[in-house]
Amino acid sequence: MARYLGKETTRVDGIAKVTGKAKYTAEFQVPHVAYGFLVLSTIAKGRITAIDTREAEQTAGVVRVFTHLNAGRLGKAPAAGELPQWSWPLQSDRVFFNGQPIALVVAESYEQARHAARLVKVAYQAEPHNTNLETVLDRAQLDSRNPKPRGNPAAALQAAPVKVEAEYRIPINHHNPIEPHAAIAFWEGDQLTIFDKTQEVYSVQKHLAEGLGVPADNIRVVSPFVGGAFGASLKPNYYPSLTAMAARELKRPVKVVYTRTQMFTGHGYRPHxxxxxxxxxxxxxxxxxxxxxxxxxxxxxxxxxxxxxxxxxxxxxxxxxxxxxxxxxxxxxxxxxxxxxxxxxxxxxxxxxxxxxxxxxxxxxxxxxxxxxxxxxxxxxxxxxxxxxxxxxxxxxxxxxxxxxxxxxxxxxxxxxxxxxxxxxxxxxxxQMPASARVTYRADGTASVASATSDIGPGTYTVMTMIAAEFLGLRLDQVHFELGDTRQPRAPAQGGSWTTSSVGSAVRGAALTITARLLELANRDTGSPLQGVDASSVEMLDGRLRVKNEPAHSVEIAEVMRRTGTTEITEVYDSKPSPERxxxxxxxxxxxxxxxxxxxxxxxxxxxxxxxxxxxxxxxxxxxxxxxxxxxxxxxxxxxxxxxxxxxxxxxxxxxxxxxxxxxxxxxxxxxxxxxxxxxxxxxxxxxxxxxxxxxxxxxxxxxxxxxxxxxxxxxxxxxxxxxxxxx
Missing domain, CATH: 3.30.365.10 (Aldehyde oxidase/xanthine dehydrogenase, molybdopterin binding domain)
Structure with a gap:
């Protein structure tokens, strides 16, 4: 009989969220932080012919104005004779869309940075652009992952006595999560720590390693709470690399937060x-x-x-x-x-x-x-x-x-x-995707669980706590679950609705492995009532390891751990989809x-x-x-x-x-x-x-x-x- 799984459970992080204890990306306190404010292009295609930052730089509080002329290198430079592409911000004079970042103003306060951003003057050489899908349908390319056709649809249509045919249109839609996208980056020597609003800390780590030319192990990405995303933070967006580059150039922490308007060109959208x-x-x-x-x-x-x-x-x-x-x-x-x-x-x-x-x-x-x-x-x-x-x-x-x-x-x-x-x-x-989780069970009957997944709002903290408590036989308040940090075992992005199946299976697997290890410790005592019992037949419940449906056959876990000199047991479990699927x-x-x-x-x-x-x-x-x-x-x-x-x-x-x-x-x-x-x-x-x-x-x-x-x-x-x- 399940104790928690299948039961209505209030959020374990609910109080933290309503009292402000839960920290979102822009809320981390980093000493001596400087504030970045983005300047966006006002043409859809072309190049920047001149960018005048003098007035902005002379304004109170401004530390530096980064443009393509003075920004640190991000990513690989284009090969000789190749046109620069827009894969990294502030790397060339090319403009690929209206609302592309073309400068980052960094100042002592957010208000100073925002004020100075309005003083940056830009001259463009605009080129003809086209933003209307309806006019380029004839140029559309077949998607490489298209489903294979079945049978002979053309012939079957011709023979069908009843037919309907229609065209349907959906405009561009934009994610508008409550929390705006943000990052805070700081360097300690060649080690980077970055707080980022993301659905996958490991993909941001990989992205920044490529962009900044540093080993991935030197980069820690932290994202404990995400105020809504649902796809808007699946791919690494352009601002973490920009923030990390600015922090490296200035040798001090930098924070960048999108305005609501900047979010419309800053993280993608549902296509037309x-x-x-x-x-x-x-x-x-x-x-x-x-x-x-x-x-x-x-x-x-x-x-x-x-x-x-x-x-x-x-x-x-x-x-x-x-x-x-x-x-x-x-x-x-x-x-x-x-x-x-x-x-x-x-x-x-x-x-x-x-x-x-x-x-x-x-x-x-x-x-x-x-x-x-x-x-x-x-x-x-x-x-x-x-x-x-x-x-x-x-x-x-x-x-x-x-x-x-x-x-x-x-x-x-x-x-x-x-x-x-x-x-x-x-x-x-x-x-279901491959995922890993680490579970530590302590002799005092508490457990810590960690996996580098995300919680964009569906209740990941709660369901993982429930799964761990269920299989470790603990109360919810005895389990502490942590997520959103590249120091934790690897997990897939929180997207595709696969988090519970993937990370949950890893948490379950780690808990069951701990159960098996406890059984092995218990059976070092020849008088153990669990001698000859298979690990799949025992369960942990309220501090005891017992035979399922036969509670009389049990041992006290704390006693087994004391006797064998074990203060805690840690298991990292990798879960994968079964071949049976x-x-x-x-x-x-x-x-x-x-x-x-x-x-x-x-x-x-x-x-x-x-x-x-x-x-x-x-x-x-x-x-x-x-x-x-x-x-x-x-x-x-x-x-x-x-x-x-x-x-x-x-x-x-x-x-x-x-x-x-x-x-x-x-x-x-x-x-x-x-x-x-x-x-x-x-x-x-x-x-x-x-x-x-x-x-x-x-x-x-x-x-x-x-x-x-x-x-x-x-x-x-x-x-x-x-x-x-x-x-x-």
Whole structure:
């Protein structure tokens, strides 16, 4: 019987977060720190012909103004005759996007640095630029990791009696986490310590070693708390190298913090996507062909793909399929991964098209999905390690009251408001990455656990404490878990919803190894009641090592450790995905049912009710898990109805780089949201039986909302966000 796993558990770091004890990157106190403020380019492409820093340098408190003319070297110099690329900041006079850093003003105070930054004068030689993906679709390159086509989609489409074809568009979306990106860097001789807002301390360490030309072992990256990121800190951003370079040149600590506006070109974004979907079925609605062609932008200097069509190939049983992604370069900063990358964009198009198909066939949208339900992975033909999507559909429809839905658009009302009911499916990978954890168990019955993972908000501190306490037989307050430091064992980035499966498996493995070592120590005493018992048959509980289900056969752990002269036991455990996984396809699934109310005079849409059902293996902490899913729904509402980064293509500048004009949901936008889990007993996926859920929660939401809006109004909006003017 589990003591903690599966039980609602409040955050172990909750009090630290609400009392201000939890330190975020910019809050570390470093003596004699200088403050850096960025100057950004105002053209999208070209070169800097002159940069005048004299007035800025003569201003009170200014220590130095770094530009490409005097900055320390970062990365390798371009080979002779090669054009410089923008891989490291302040390394050439080239400008690759509007909002690129072109100077760093360092001063004694933040206010002095910000004031002086406004006095830097720059002259440019601008070149023609293009920031509009729609105009370069013909130049798009096929993504190298595209899913393989199945069957003969062209022939199958031609033969299909029922066809729908449509194009869907998603604008650029920006992560706007509460904590702005920041770094504080200081050198002690040739040793660098850097506090950075990151989702992977080890990748920042590697990045800085390359950029600064120093051994990785000389660099310590620290990131104990991250105030939201969800992809914005997966890749090393440009500011840590800039901060470390400035600190090395000035021989003193330097702190750089983005402003809200600087965040819009400082860490990537969800790319602009254009998708063309064609579905062909027989008269009964069974899919014969699925062609899903996606395009999105990258920058002119770096290839990036969010694998938009990666999961759409595994959703429905369809013998003939092609889902190519093509990527085109424009003069913007490089995109990056943003919560549910690829999946939420790809599924918006596929699930909207499925709804259009249901109307073409005059059958219920849920019925259409059941007709095309995939019992095995349509891509590989492998069985699923577990798949409870059918149960998600059944439970969601029952809870929502789907059977009372009138199929006809504009047929349901609440007073003068049009009522719409829509649904969609969601899918995400159930991934596990190699990870390591260190566990130290002490004779006084306390334990320390460490792994260089991250906690961007999902509750990593809590779930790792729960796992350690469960397998060491301790109370939560006897376990101390630490993360976010390159002095700890290596862990993967916190992304892809794989942290619990990866790092959690390592913590479990270390705890079980300690159990086995204690058994070996206990059995040095020939009179031990555990003689001849296998390590897999014993457990630690409340200070005793005992045979599972036979508590009478036990020894006191503290006594065993005292007798053998052991003060503590430390184990570092490396966990990897099991070879067994290769025989199966592993995915997490879900179903979303959404109600909207639309004012026909104003075109305003309110999402009044959401029921989200999720099947993602075992739920270790239901309290945190429901919170994760609700957060995913809220983000999906923002993506569907509000979020869009507006680019002025004449200048290549982002016109709404602030939270006044980049709209995200507020409390008044959010009504009833219910999240339900269908637990799966999956022994294949990882030892804990968990699947990722952090991204899954938003995957089907934008499509479900668009489908509900169509049901309410009879208008099919294929371009997000669904704003009032599109409905009027």
């Amino acid at each position: 996507t254009v998708q063309k979907v064609t579905l062909g079925t027989d008269a009964r609605g069974k899919l014969q062909a699925l062609v899903h062609e996606a395009f999105h932008n990258t920058s002119s200097f770096e290839p990036f793909s969010d694998a938009t069509t990666r999961f759409v190939t595994q959703v429905y049983a369809c013998p003939n399929l092609n889902a190519p992604l093509k990527v085109a370069a424009v003069d913007l900063a490089t995109p990056t991964w943003m919560r549910a990358p690829g999946a939420v964009s790809g599924m918006f198009a596929l699930e909207s098209a499925m709804d259009e198909l249901a109307y073409a066939l005059k059958i219920d949208p849920l019925e259409l999905r059941l007709i095309n339900y995939a019992e095995v992975d349509p891509d590989s033909g492998k069985p699923f390690s577990s798949k409870a999507l059918r149960e998600c559909y059944r439970l969601g429809a029952e809870k929502f009251g789907w059977k009372n839905r009138n199929h006809e658009p504009r047929s349901m009302r609440d007073g003068k408001l049009l009522v719409g009911w829509g649904m969609a499916s969601s899918v995400w990978g159930a991934m 290769e025989k199966y396809a592993s995915l997490a699934h879900g179903a979303q049912f959404v109600e909207v109310k639309v004012d026909p005079d104003l075109g305003t849409v309110r999402v009044t009710r959401v029921i989200e059902i999720t099947a993602c293996g075992k739920i270790l902490n239901p309290l945190a898990s429901h919170s994760q899913e609700i957060g995913g729904v809220v983000w999906g509402i923002g993506m569907a109805l509000e979020e869009a980064t507006e680019i002025d293509h004449r200048t290549g500048r982002i016109a709404n780089a602030n939270l006044q004009h980049y709209h995200v949901p507020v409390n008044a936008d959010i009504h009833a949201i219910e999240t339900i889990f269908v637990e799966e007993d999956d022994t294949i996926v990882n030892p804990l039986g968990v699947k990722g859920m952090g991204e899954l929660g938003m995957v089907g939401i934008p499509a479900a909302i668009a489908n509900a809006v169509f049901h309410a109004t009879g208008k099919r909006i294929r371009d997000l966000p669904i704003t009032p003017e599109k409905l009027l």
